[in-house]
Amino acid sequence: MLEHKDIVEEIKVIVFRLVDEEYGVEVAQVRSIEKMQNITRVPRTPEFVKGVINLRGVVTPIIDLKTRFDLGVEEYTDSTRIIIVAVDDMEVGLIVDAANDVIDIAVNSIELPPAVVGGIKANYLRGVAKLEDRLLILLNLDKVLSQEEIQAMSTLER
Amino acid sequence: MDMSQYLEMFIEESKEHLQAINDSLLALEQSPQSLDIVNVVFRSAHTLKGMAATMGFEQMAHLTHEMENGLDLMRGGKLAVTSHVMDVLFACVDVLEAQLTLIIESSTDVGIDIAGPVEQMKAVVSGKPVVAAATQVSAGEAPVAEAAVGVDFNEYESAILQQSNQSGFTAYKIVVTLTESCVLRAARAYMVFDAYERVGEVIKSEPRVEDLEEEKFDREFMIILVSQREEEELRQTGLNVSEVNSVTITKVGAEQIAAVVEAPQEIAAASAVETVPAPAPKQEEKPALVEAAAAGKAAMQETKKVQLGKSVRVDIDRLDVLINLFSELVIDRTRLEQIARELNHQDLVETVEHMSRISTDLQNLVMTIRMVPVDTVFNRFPRMVRDLARDLGKKIDFVIRGQETELDRTVIDEIGDPLVHLLRNSLDHGVELPDVRKAKGKEEVGKVELVAFHSGNHVFIEITDDGNGIDREKVLKKAISNGIVDEKLASTLTDSQVFDLLFHSGFSTADKISDVSGRGVGLDVVKTKIESLGGRVVTHSTPGKGTKFSIQLPLTLSIIQAMLVQISEEKYAIPLSSIIETAIIRKADIKKVHKQAVIDFRGRVVPLLYLEDVFNIPRETATDLEEENVVIVRKGENMAALVVDSFIGQQEVVLKSLGKYLTGTVFAISGSTILGDGQVALIMDCNALIQ
Numbered sequence: 001m002l003e004h005k006d007i008v009e010e011i012k013v014i015v016f017r018l019v020d021e022e023y024g025v026e027v028a029q030v031r032s033i034e035k036m037q038n039i040t041r042v043p044r045t046p047e048f049v050k051g052v053i054n055l056r057g058v059v060t061p062i063i064d065l066k067t068r069f070d071l072g073v074e075e076y077t078d079s080t081r082i083i084i085v086a087v088d089d090m091e092v093g094l095i096v097d098a099a100n101d102v103i104d105i106a107v108n109s110i111e112l113p114p115a116v117v118g119g120i121k122a123n124y125l126r127g128v129a130k131l132e133d134r135l136l137i138l139l140n141l142d143k144v145l146s147q148e149e150i151q152a153m154s155t156l157e158r
Numbered sequence: 159m160d161m162s163q164y165l166e167m168f169i170e171e172s173k174e175h176l177q178a179i180n181d182s183l184l185a186l187e188q189s190p191q192s193l194d195i196v197n198v199v200f201r202s203a204h205t206l207k208g209m210a211a212t213m214g215f216e217q218m219a220h221l222t223h224e225m226e227n228g229l230d231l232m233r234g235g236k237l238a239v240t241s242h243v244m245d246v247l248f249a250c251v252d253v254l255e256a257q258l259t260l261i262i263e264s265s266t267d268v269g270i271d272i273a274g275p276v277e278q279m280k281a282v283v284s285g286k287p288v289v290a291a292a293t294q295v296s297a298g299e300a301p302v303a304e305a306a307v308g309v310d311f312n313e314y315e316s317a318i319l320q321q322s323n324q325s326g327f328t329a330y331k332i333v334v335t336l337t338e339s340c341v342l343r344a345a346r347a348y349m350v351f352d353a354y355e356r357v358g359e360v361i362k363s364e365p366r367v368e369d370l371e372e373e374k375f376d377r378e379f380m381i382i383l384v385s386q387r388e389e390e391e392l393r394q395t396g397l398n399v400s401e402v403n404s405v406t407i408t409k410v411g412a413e414q415i416a417a418v419v420e421a422p423q424e425i426a427a428a429s430a431v432e433t434v435p436a437p438a439p440k441q442e443e444k445p446a447l448v449e450a451a452a453a454g455k456a457a458m459q460e461t462k463k464v465q466l467g468k469s470v471r472v473d474i475d476r477l478d479v480l481i482n483l484f485s486e487l488v489i490d491r492t493r494l495e496q497i498a499r500e501l502n503h504q505d506l507v508e509t510v511e512h513m514s515r516i517s518t519d520l521q522n523l524v525m526t527i528r529m530v531p532v533d534t535v536f537n538r539f540p541r542m543v544r545d546l547a548r549d550l551g552k553k554i555d556f557v558i559r560g561q562e563t564e565l566d567r568t569v570i571d572e573i574g575d576p577l578v579h580l581l582r583n584s585l586d587h588g589v590e591l592p593d594v595r596k597a598k599g600k601e602e603v604g605k606v607e608l609v610a611f612h613s614g615n616h617v618f619i620e621i622t623d624d625g626n627g628i629d630r631e632k633v634l635k636k637a638i639s640n641g642i643v644d645e646k647l648a649s650t651l652t653d654s655q656v657f658d659l660l661f662h663s664g665f666s667t668a669d670k671i672s673d674v675s676g677r678g679v680g681l682d683v684v685k686t687k688i689e690s691l692g693g694r695v696v697t698h699s700t701p702g703k704g705t706k707f708s709i710q711l712p713l714t715l716s717i718i719q720a721m722l723v724q725i726s727e728e729k730y731a732i733p734l735s736s737i738i739e740t741a742i743i744r745k746a747d748i749k750k751v752h753k754q755a756v757i758d759f760r761g762r763v764v765p766l767l768y769l770e771d772v773f774n775i776p777r778e779t780a781t782d783l784e785e786e787n788v789v790i791v792r793k794g795e796n797m798a799a800l801v802v803d804s805f806i807g808q809q810e811v812v813l814k815s816l817g818k819y820l821t822g823t824v825f826a827i828s829g830s831t832i833l834g835d836g837q838v839a840l841i842m843d844c845n846a847l848i849q
Contacts, residue, residue, distance in 0.1 A: 040838040041728065042816065043773035044825045052816055052830060052838050054489075057482030059830045059838055061817040090818040145819065 008106050013129075015101035015136065016083060019071050023096075024105070024129065024136045031084040031091060033099050036076050050095060053082070060084065062093040068144065069124070087141050103136075105129045110138060165265060168213050170471055172258050175202040175209075177537050179251055183244065184540045190239035199247075200229040206254070215267040218257050224279040225250050231283060246278045248541075281371060284351045284360060319361070319410075322384045329361070329384050329410035330392060336377045340401040344373045349399045351381070357395055358385025377403070382410065474567055477528055484517075484524055485812055489836040491517055525717055528568075532610045532619070533561035535574045539581060539608060546585050553592050553603040554585060560610035565617050569711055572691055573619070576684040580621045580707045581608070583681065588625030588705050598702070600624070616693075617713055622706040628699040630656050637662070657697035661685035692718075692735070718813055720831070720841065722806035723789060725769050726777045729839045730802075731811050731831055736844040738790040738797065740805055745784060757799055759790060767847060768801045772826065793848040800847070813841065 013024035014033070032055075039051040039062050048067040052059050062082060066072060074097065082093040113125035124143050129136040182199045186192065207222035225247065231237035253275050257267040319329055334350050336343055347370045354360055362382040365375050385392060389407050396405035491514055498510040536558050547554040565573070589595075589604030596602055607622040630653060637643045637659045643651070661681045688695050693711035712718065712735070720731035721740070741759070748755050748766060755766040766788070770777065781803070788799040811831035815821055828843035 038837060040830070040840065042820060042824055042827065042840060043775070045820065045823070049820070052820070052840075054832045054836055054838050057485045057832065059814045059817055059832070061819040063819075092817070092819045147819065147823075 008108060010104045010106050012102060012104055013136070013138065014083065014099060015103060016081070016096040016099040018066055018069070018097055019074070022134060022136050024103075024138050025083065025085060025141060026138075027102065029085050029087065029141055031086050034082040034084060034093065036080045036082065036095075053093065055084065055091075055093070058091070060091050060093050062095060063145075064095040065144075066095070066097070085141055085145075087145050090145065090147075092145055103131075105131065105136065113137075164213065165261075167471065168209055169258065169262055172206060172209060172261075175206045176251060176255055176258065178202045179206075180541050181537060183247055183251065184544060186239060187241075187244050187544075193233055193235070196229060196233040196239075200226065200233055203229055210267075215257070215261065217267045217270065217272050218254060218261075221250060221253060221257075221272045221276055221279075224276050224283070227283045228279050237282070243282055246275065246282050250275045250279060280352070281348070281367070284348075284355055284367065319384070322359075327358075327384050327386055329382060330389065331380060331408045331410050332383055332392065332396065333378060333380045333406040334396055335403045335405075337401045337403045338377065340377070343375070343377070344371050346399060346401050347371075347375075347379060350396060350402065353395050353399055354381065354383050354385075354392070357387050357392065358383045472527075474528075477524070477567075481524055481812065484521060485832050487517060488521070488834060489832070492834040492836075528566050529564040529713075530567050530570045531562050531564050532570065532573075532617075535570055535577065536561045536608060536610070538574075539577070542578065543581065543585065543606065546582065550585060551591060552585065552589055554589060555603045555605045557605065557607045558609075559607070563610040563612055563617055565711065566713060569617075569691055572687060573709075573711065576687045576709070577608075577619065577621070579681065579684045580709075581606070584621055584623040584625065584705065584707075588623035588627075590626055612713075617711045619709045619711065620706055621709075622704060624704040627701040627703055627705055628657055628660070628697070629701065633657070633659055653699070654697065657699060660697065661695065692733075717810050718841075719808065720811045721789065721808050722811075722833075722839065723769075723787075723800075723802040724804045724806055725773070725802050726775045728773075728775055729806065729833065729837070730769070730773075731839050731841045732789055732791065732800070732844065733828075733841065734808065736791045736793065738792050740787070740789050741799075742785050743788055743799075745786060748786075757788070759797070759799065762797065764790065764797045764799050766799045766801060770801070772847065791844040791848070793845045796848045798844070798848045800844075811839075811841070814838075816840075 012027040014027055014030050015022055015024050017023070034053075034055070037053055039053055041051040042049060042061075048063050048065075050062045050064050050067075052061050054060075066074065076095070077097070079098040079100075081096055081099040083096055083099055084091060084093045086092075109131070110127040110129045113128055124140055126138040126140040129138060179199050179202045182195050182202070186195045186199065189195070203222050203225045207219050207226060210216075210218035210222060228237060228243070228247070232239060232243070237243065253270060253272055256270050257272075260270055261267050322329065332354070334347075336346055340346055351360060351363075351367075351370075360381050360383055363370065364380040369375060370379060383392070387395075389409070393405045393407055396402055491510075494510050495514065498506045539558065540556055543554055543556040547556075584606050589606065590598070590600075592602040595604065605622075605624045607620070609618075609620045609622070611618055633656055634643070634648045634651070637656075638645050638648055642659060642662050661684065685695055688709055688711070691711060693709055696708045696710070697705065698708065699705040719734040721734060721737055722729055722731050724730075743757055748757055750756070751763070755768075756763050757766055758764075769775065786801050787804060788801050789805075790797055790799050792798075811833075814830050814832065816824060816827065816830050826843050826846040827840045829841045830838050831841055833839050
């Protein structure tokens with residue numbers, strides 16, 4: 001699917017950390033990276049929706065990726081970052097443990113995700129990139145930020 | 159040259175010009191004699207033509223050019239304003255609008271058939287003078303609408319003939335005979351006309367052009383042409399059209415002209431003397447203008463000035479960005495104020511205070527920039543009402559008042575469709591047919607009024623008709639059969655409650671409503687839309703006398719007055735529009751009804767809602783006070799008391815969405831706002847809290 005054997009195409013990804021795993025999102029989908037700030041809780045939303053922040057005058061929803069993927073709860077630290085991503089002009093902030101790298105990866109080094117990776121349902125993943133000494137999990141943001149899911153979940157909450 | 163950068167400007171301006179043409183044409187229909195109005199239309203059409211040609215929209219330029227030809231004749235008084243001419247002009251405008259839509263969608267005007275209107279327009283241009291000329295003979299009996307112009311025309315015609323004679327033009331009488339085998343005589347006649355129009359000006363024809371168009375002639379027709387060409391050349395021009403058998407040309411001498419002139423001048427004596435622009439050589443207008451005409455011109459130029467104004471077009475998105483940036487600034491201002499207080503530096507405090515004042519003014523300014531007069535929506539209605547009334551065979555006097563009332567751009571964009579619905583409803587089901595009205599002893603012409611006005615923090619838009627009113631019993635019968643109301647309950651409903659049923663979604667779904675009550679088609683859509691804008695609709699109706707729909711809208715969607723409240727550590731904004739009052743109640747006064755806490759508020763039993771529970775607000779330390787702060791809110795007739803920790807105060811808040819990801823999914827939260835300290839506060843939706 002994502003394998004191109006003939007041409008070596010590269011994509012630029014921003015690398016971030018959740019617990020001890022490294023993930024990547026394409027630079028094209030990232031608007032900015034923000035430091036942790038005060039989040040206004042929005043009641044009666046799914047647990048992973050942490051609330052909204054004032055991002056330079058635009059109210060932006062924030063979700064906690066670890067809660068989203070059931071990777072446990074960890075206190076926010078100095079290295080905690082909010083990655084603002086945009087999918088179909090919908091902007092959402094993702095809370096991650098750290099974000100500190102931008103790398104190029106060859107498209108042909110991306111493999112289809114194994115059935116289950118770190119407890120995250122496979123359809124949230126776009127693939128796994130094999131780098132020299134590490135594995136990078138590429139997220140499928142369309143799926144992660146699917147509104148159908150949040151709608152279904154907030155209906156359940158009621 | 160790349161024109162794309164001007165496209166947007168072109169579209170905006172074209173819209174304005176088309177609207178101006180539409181408006182003026184409607185006005186012209188009412189007062190066909192007004193040359194000023196023709197001039198306004200002409201100018202708009204002319205500008206439009208120029209713009210379209212510059213932008214490379216040939217089709218549009220071509221059509222406007224034809225319109226201009228017709229309008230030029232009209233303002234010269236050579237073409238009477240008849241309903242046929244008006245229809246053709248309206249048809250042209252419709253096509254132009256379609257072209258503009260196409261341009262907006264695909265940046266091209268190719269694809270819309272303009273042949274029809276162009277032909278019609280040409281026919282009008284070449285034919286109409288004759289109609290007017292014909293009326294000259296029997297000016298006394300001419301229909302009222304045409305009479306004045308017809309008389310004017312005689313004046314013009316005589317002047318044209320005289321002037322053309324003076325400036326080296328010759329008037330010819332041309333008799334054209336078609337071959338016996340000619341089948342499409344009307345088409346040939348048209349071609350002959352067309353050919354002669356190119357070399358001169360057709361002043362008159364016999365039989366009339368309309369009859370020629372309908373082939374109401376045998377094989378021969380006569381035209382009077384003013385031209386500089388030689389007789390022989392003109393003969394050849396005629397013969398060049400195929401199936402023309404012979405062309406007989408005779409010069410019309412000066413005496414004959416004088417004879418022609420004599421009669422009409424008698425008729426025209428009473429009417430105001432107007433200057434006559436010479437047909438071909440562009441002659442400066444005579445300085446000897448009759449005062450009335452001069453005054454009219456001046457007035458027209460004034461309106462033109464108003465129209466142009468000094469304005470800049472700004473994309474609404476840019477204004478949104480401006481407001482966003484501004485709220486950033488406000489946040490910094492708040493911080494600065496804080497710092498200045500802490501440092502207690504006199505100069506700094508003064509500077510910051512000054513800055514605060516300026517930024518408040520600035521904020522007000524930015525907000526008013528977003529305000530647009532409702533005219534931008536209303537202006538398309540006269541045309542719609544005219545067409546609809548025609549289709550329905552009804553006579554409508556449509557009055558618009560208060561079109562200068564301003565509303566926020568976002569509201570303006572949304573309000574159009576509901577108004578169309580309500581207007582259609584009034585026209586279709588409210589106002590009766592002329593003979594029915596007559597039978598009832600009413601004026602034949604029904605009156606429909608569209609009025610907008612300010613009141614407090616709201617704008618009201620009212621649509622009033624003097625039609626049949628709403629039949630309460632029929633509405634109830636329908637509502638009962640649709641299962642919207644209970645039969646027993648029905649008789650206890652007030653009139654306004656019954657009329658509200660019209661807006662119920664269940665009301666219009668069933669078979670043709672018009673068979674039963676004639677009302678209710680799509681009105682639920684209207685209600686939903688208006689409520690989504692934070693407004694409401696109220697219906698008043700008197701049987702036999704008429705109906706009034708009153709729409710109440712917030713001035714703006716982007717700023718609302720809100721009460722800020724605090725619960726534990728969280729702050730919420732409650733729109734002032736839903737608040738009745740705030741109160742402090744004693745815990746001892748709280749009673750229980752079916753496990754639901756209620757209070758007695760001014761003689762009414764009002765349910766008590768603990769926002770802490772509704773919104774699952776975490777609380778570190780439990781409070782145990784003797785008294786509770788409550789905010790009494792309402793939704794329609796129903797009320798609820800919301801328990802909060804404290805009231806922070808009332809302030810204007812800038813309405814923001816929760817972000818696309820969360821929009822529409824959060825219970826009882828309608829949006830958010832950014833507070834002075836940069837934090838986000840959520841805005842409560844009281845309608846969702848009250849069932």
